[in-house]
Amino acid sequence: MPGNQYTYSRFIYADADKIYRALTEPGALKTWRVPGEMTAAIHSFQLKVGGGYEMSLFYPGNDTLNTGKTRGKEDRFIARYLSLEVNRKVTEAIRFVTDQPGFEKEMIMEIELSPRANGTMVSITYKNLPEVINPEDNEIGTLSSLKKLAAYVA
Secondary structure, three states, rough: HHHOOOEEEEOOOOHHHHHHHHHOOOOHHHOOOOOOEEEEEEEEEEEEOOOOEEEEOOOOOOOOOOOOOOOOOEEEEEEEEEEEOOOOOOEEEEEEOOOOOOHHHHHHHHEEEEEOEEEEEEEEEEOOOOOOOOOHHHHHHHHHHHHHHHHHOO
C-alpha cells in the first residue's frame, strides 16, 4: 500500500465516551493494547497534546519464536500525542526504542471513534508503518488488541 498505510476496524458495543477513556488511561492501555499473550508495562504517562507515554510489551517467557525489538522479550516504544479529540479521535506519533535497522522513522497511529446505533466503530490507521514490520503480523496484532478493547469496555 502506498506510504505503508493500513486501517483495521471493529464494531464495539460501547459508547464512544467509554472507549475514549480506555484509549487515554494507563491502566486500560496496558490491559487492551497488548496483542495475543503479551503483557505490558507503562513507564511514564502524560495525557496532553505533546505529552504521551512510554510503554513496553513483553512476549511470554515460553515464546520461542519471537524476540523483542528492544532487548530480550521486550518491545518498547514512546508515543507522543499529536491530537486528543474527546470521544472522537486519538492520534499518536510512535517511535520504537531499538537499535535494529528499519525503525528509525516515526509511525503515526490514528484511532477514530464513529458512534453507531448500539455502539461505536473503532478504526485504527497506521501511517508510515516500518517496512520491517510484516503487515499481516500487524493486522493480527491490531485485531487482537481491538478484541481485548471490546472485552475491556463490555
